[in-house]
Amino acid sequence: MAGLRTGTVEPARxxxxxxxxxxKWIMLPRGTLRPHAEDQLLRVRLACPDIARACDLARTFRDLLQHRRGHQLEWVREAERDAPAPILSFAQNLCLDLDAVTAGLTLSWSSGIVEGHVNRINTIKRAMYGRASFRLLRTRILLRA
Known part of the structure; x- marks a missing residue:
């Protein structure tokens, strides 16, 4: 205690x-955190400026995704200026095909259904590998559709 009073010892964190x-706290929508969690997140943000910057960028990107605002992708330029390393790497990878990313964040079309069917077919194929003929595989795929 004497060290704390004189200021020669750091207080325990x-x-x-x-x-x-x-x-989880960062990715939850604003206003949905409990007050205790909000206070803890604020303390973490104050203790680490990198987490504070990452929090701001992640929440901005989440809003872009949620509201389909692909035309506002200046987020990438903002992230390239002063983001922590993991977010900087993510932003640089987005820049590799920025037109496709913008289209994906703007248009309502998705290849998710097709990818789901491809995944289903590959799962059936793997289960039957070396056990049956192509004719049986074709029949199973068509009957499952």
Whole structure:
């Protein structure tokens, strides 16, 4: 206690939340966090400027995704200026095919249904590998559709 009073000893820090919990707090929509979690996130943001910047960028990108605002992808330029390394890497990968990313964030079309069918067919194929003929595979795929 004497060291704390004189200022020669650093006060003990509270328990640091794990990264998964911090990520959950960041990705939840604003206003849905409980007051206790909101206070903890604020403390984490104040303690680490990189987490604060990552939090701001992640929430902005989440809003772009949720509201299909692909035309507002200046987010990438903002992230390239002063983002922490993982977000910087993500932004640079988005730049590799920015037209496709913009279209994906803007248009309502998706290849998700086709990808689901391809996944289903590949699962059936793997289960039958080396056990049956192509004719049986074709029949199983067509009957399952």
């Amino acid at each position: 509270g328990a640091i939340p794990n990264p998964r919990k911090i990520t």
